[in-house]
Amino acid sequence: MDAELEREFDRVVGAEQRIEPRDWMPDGYRKTLIRQIAQHAHSEIIGMQPEANWISRAPSLRRKAILLAKVQDEAGHGLYLYAATETLGADREDLTRKLVEGRQKYSSIFNYPTLNFADVGVIGWLVDGAAIVNQVPLCRTSYGPYARAMIRICKEESFHQRQGYELLMTMMRGTEAQRRMVQDAVDRWWWPSLMMFGPPDAESSNTAQSMAWRIKRHTNDELRQKFVDMTVPQADALGVTLPDPELRWNADRGHHDFGEIDWTEFWQVVGGNGPCSRQRIEHRRAAHDDGAWVREAAAAYAHRQTDREAIA
Amino acid sequence: MSFDNAYDAITDGAGDDQHWAFGTGFDDPLAGVDRAVPADTSAVDLSTYCLMLADDALILSQRLTEWCSRAPELEEDVALANIALDLLGQARLLLTRAGEVEGAGRDEDTLAYLRDEHEFRNVRLVELDCGPGPGGDFATTIARLLVFSTWRLAVFTQLAHSADPVLAAIAAKGVKELAYHRDHAAQWTLRLAGGTDHSRTRMIAALDQIWPLVDELFTPHPVEQSLPAIAVDPATARPEFDDVLDTVLTAATLPRPTVPPMSPVAGRTGRDGAHTEALGYLLAEMQHLARSLPGATW
Numbered sequence: 001m002d003a004e005l006e007r008e009f010d011r012v013v014g015a016e017q018r019i020e021p022r023d024w025m026p027d028g029y030r031k032t033l034i035r036q037i038a039q040h041a042h043s044e045i046i047g048m049q050p051e052a053n054w055i056s057r058a059p060s061l062r063r064k065a066i067l068l069a070k071v072q073d074e075a076g077h078g079l080y081l082y083a084a085t086e087t088l089g090a091d092r093e094d095l096t097r098k099l100v101e102g103r104q105k106y107s108s109i110f111n112y113p114t115l116n117f118a119d120v121g122v123i124g125w126l127v128d129g130a131a132i133v134n135q136v137p138l139c140r141t142s143y144g145p146y147a148r149a150m151i152r153i154c155k156e157e158s159f160h161q162r163q164g165y166e167l168l169m170t171m172m173r174g175t176e177a178q179r180r181m182v183q184d185a186v187d188r189w190w191w192p193s194l195m196m197f198g199p200p201d202a203e204s205s206n207t208a209q210s211m212a213w214r215i216k217r218h219t220n221d222e223l224r225q226k227f228v229d230m231t232v233p234q235a236d237a238l239g240v241t242l243p244d245p246e247l248r249w250n251a252d253r254g255h256h257d258f259g260e261i262d263w264t265e266f267w268q269v270v271g272g273n274g275p276c277s278r279q280r281i282e283h284r285r286a287a288h289d290d291g292a293w294v295r296e297a298a299a300a301y302a303h304r305q306t307d308r309e310a311i312a
Numbered sequence: 313m314s315f316d317n318a319y320d321a322i323t324d325g326a327g328d329d330q331h332w333a334f335g336t337g338f339d340d341p342l343a344g345v346d347r348a349v350p351a352d353t354s355a356v357d358l359s360t361y362c363l364m365l366a367d368d369a370l371i372l373s374q375r376l377t378e379w380c381s382r383a384p385e386l387e388e389d390v391a392l393a394n395i396a397l398d399l400l401g402q403a404r405l406l407l408t409r410a411g412e413v414e415g416a417g418r419d420e421d422t423l424a425y426l427r428d429e430h431e432f433r434n435v436r437l438v439e440l441d442c443g444p445g446p447g448g449d450f451a452t453t454i455a456r457l458l459v460f461s462t463w464r465l466a467v468f469t470q471l472a473h474s475a476d477p478v479l480a481a482i483a484a485k486g487v488k489e490l491a492y493h494r495d496h497a498a499q500w501t502l503r504l505a506g507g508t509d510h511s512r513t514r515m516i517a518a519l520d521q522i523w524p525l526v527d528e529l530f531t532p533h534p535v536e537q538s539l540p541a542i543a544v545d546p547a548t549a550r551p552e553f554d555d556v557l558d559t560v561l562t563a564a565t566l567p568r569p570t571v572p573p574m575s576p577v578a579g580r581t582g583r584d585g586a587h588t589e590a591l592g593y594l595l596a597e598m599q600h601l602a603r604s605l606p607g608a609t610w
């Protein structure tokens with residue numbers, strides 16, 4: 001019986017069709033998806049913090065509105081993705097527990113600090129930009145609810161990226177101090193952005209199975225190369241220097257060559273020793289714990305309303 | 313290495329508002345409205361009146377954004393950001409109007425970032441720390457939002473008929489937003505009052521905490537009195553406010569607070585530029601970057 005179901009599953013995936021919540025799926029597929037979508041949801045939510053750090057100090061009211069709307073979008077992305085995990089039988093409260101207890105991960109990029117206002121623009125340009133490169137192939141991922149959430153999210157991320165780039169352009173046309181802020185932010189975010197694509201293919205444990213299941217469609221290194229090739233001309237147009245002396249066009253390959261990523265730093269940050277790792281988790285844990293009495297009140301109230309309706 | 317067509321679909325397309333999940337409301341509600349100062353009207357008074365209404369929205373928006381990434385649940389993070397965005401939008405329109413009526417070349421940012429504490433004209437209610445800082449909690453935030461949005465909705469409903477077409481248009485847009493804010497606050501008041509014993513205790517304490525600043529909302533200011541037909545006399549908003557509060561408090565079986573009003577400072581309150589100690593810190597944070605790079609463009 002299971003063998004027959006599995007053949008049908010393989011056929012649907014192989015034919016580039018979608019698996020839907022009620023369809024049979026292998027346990028490993030379900031578990032891999034829950035883990036991947038939850039990590040993605042956690043990243044959206046933790047990712048609110050570095051940018052929220054500048055909302056109160058945004059230097060114009062227009063920038064304040066744009067930034068607030070962007071951070072609000074990220075909360076929305078988290079909501080869609082937690083909803084997608086629920087179609088697989090996961091529970092948001094349980095996933096949040098795992099996040100705040102350090103049992104599930106989120107994107108390490110958010111463990112770096114935002115130290116000047118240009119960081120807001122650079123996050124939009126490079127971090128949302130890298131997220132788009134990672135996520136666009138997921139719009140065709142084999143699990144239906146995830147693919148549909150990704151289409152909506154990618155549209156919004158591309159808007160974030162344009163907004164970020166536009167802020168940087170404006171700052172580069174401003175004062176010398178503003179140009180220094182932009183370059184400083186680029187210097188700090190460039191390498192962590194490249195790390196967002198994960199470890200090199202040779203060391204990436206999950207890639208092969210995820211590719212076969214069409215959960216993942218390109219390898220980490222392919223996506224990283226795509227990102228570098230896209231970003232270099234944008235950096236030129238902006239007038240900033242990407243902090244890599246080995247970065248140059250390779251006509252034979254038709255791609256840019258670039259320097260070696262500091263994988264020691266990558267694994268340190270993944271392992272919870274990033275500059276803001278503890279702070280980000282603690283912030284999320286505090287918000288969740290401080291809000292517990294409110295969620296309990298809302299649940300008790302809703303329960304009482306249902307009882308009342310049952311009696312009436 | 314091949315990439316999906318989906319990529320192109322995403323990178324082109326117009327850079328408009330519809331890409332935001334929850335909208336930004338950057339569209340101009342004043343398109344086509346006559347912006348001249350109405351005849352026989354003091355530009356100084358009209359500009360000051362716009363500042364009062366603008367500062368109320370700006371400072372409360374600034375306070376509400378403090379919840380961003382700290383709300384009790386994600387849905388509430390989204391909702392509070394939404395309300396803060398609406399108020400920020402109201403503030404921007406009103407500041408722009410204040411600057412253009414004044415005629416001294418001050419735009420929304422000059423007015424928001426380069427005025428000092430005593431030049432802010434907001435009521436004291438909006439500047440208090442009502443959480444997530446140490447000054448309050450979610451219940452205090454809700455209690456203030458309930459009082460503020462009920463009051464402002466009552467004022468804006470009348471202001472939508474102002475003899476100044478610009479103020480009328482701004483108010484007409486604001487009415488829809490404020491009705492949502494008031495409803496959101498009322499829903500939470502019911503939930504907290506009727507949730508657990510603990511949440512009920514906190515809701516009662518929250519209303520007591522903000523109640524001393526309620527009377528100030530309804531005290532007419534000379535600037536408002538000097539602009540008949542343009543400005544709303546806030547005293548006339550009191551009956552609607554009392555009705556709505558009575559309805560919500562009755563439904564929530566909450567007592568109406570009896571805490572006496574907070575005194576003015578040397579006879580002056582927020583509308584006159586006499587504030588609580590909280591405002592200086594709020595402005596120091598909000599203004600520091602804009603002030604530390606003179607000549608920068610953002």
Ligand SMILES: [Fe+2]
Pocket residue numbers: 044073074077153157
């Ligand atoms: Fe996002």
Ligand SMILES: [Fe+2]
Pocket residue numbers: 074128156157160
């Ligand atoms: Fe984003």
